[in-house]
Amino acid sequence: MNEVFNEKISALQKIILEHANQQREALATDARKEADAWLTQETAKLDRETNAVLADAKSRADDIHRRQILTAGREKSTEALRQQNKLLGEALRKFQDGLARLRDRGDYGDILTGLALEAARALSDERGTLKLKLASLDASLGEKVAEAVSAKNPRFKMVFDHDPVPIIGGCWVTSEDGRRQINADWQSRTQEMADVIAGRLLSLL
Numbered sequence: 001m002n003e004v005f006n007e008k009i010s011a012l013q014k015i016i017l018e019h020a021n022q023q024r025e026a027l028a029t030d031a032r033k034e035a036d037a038w039l040t041q042e043t044a045k046l047d048r049e050t051n052a053v054l055a056d057a058k059s060r061a062d063d064i065h066r067r068q069i070l071t072a073g074r075e076k077s078t079e080a081l082r083q084q085n086k087l088l089g090e091a092l093r094k095f096q097d098g099l100a101r102l103r104d105r106g107d108y109g110d111i112l113t114g115l116a117l118e119a120a121r122a123l124s125d126e127r128g129t130l131k132l133k134l135a136s137l138d139a140s141l142g143e144k145v146a147e148a149v150s151a152k153n154p155r156f157k158m159v160f161d162h163d164p165v166p167i168i169g170g171c172w173v174t175s176e177d178g179r180r181q182i183n184a185d186w187q188s189r190t191q192e193m194a195d196v197i198a199g200r201l202l203s204l205l
Contacts, residue, residue: 054200060087061201084201091197092190099186100168109141112171113148119173119182120149120156128176129157135185136164138171145171 064083102108112134120130132146142160149158158173165172170185 054091054197087201088194088198091201092194095193095197096168096186096190099170099189103137103169108138109144109148112138112141112145113152115171115184116145116149116158116173117153117156119171119184120153120158122182123173123175123180124155126175126180129159131161131174131176131178132158133161133163133165133172133174135167135169138169139164 061083064080067079102111105111116132123130130149132142132149134142134145139162142162146158146160149156161174165185167185167187170183170189172181172183172185174181
């Protein structure tokens, strides 16, 4: 299982504004299309990583199932639940570790830019300046990412908030008044996948 997660998640295509001389509406349309393409591609990558985790878990689940046959009544149910919880915990940890290792990539700044663009779109009805928040380890990329988001989609004005947030990677984006916040960090992404992974693990047991 460790070997699967030692493989780097496939490269994120850089979001490039191809026609800088086009009208503001054309720039916004291009940026939205690229953000959609990034989200689709990244979702597919995460699905592939999840499938790899589940494939490894299945072989172990088969062993658990054989042991369950030898167990009777209440002991059988207790052991099954314990093993399911253990497998789920391991799968989620491996999934999160794989996301955290994205920081080792040369295009990590582009990945943060894509995440920040996605979060900004979720706050597109907000007026004023959006604030980008990062982990302390990513602070050196903050200004560059905020400027890239503002450049790639003129509808968004984003600034970097230098106060670090307690995440292991990814980003948070908040409205200017702080009342709304989109969490696009790795802990949040892992939690979003928890129900999916749990459901698929249960189907294998």
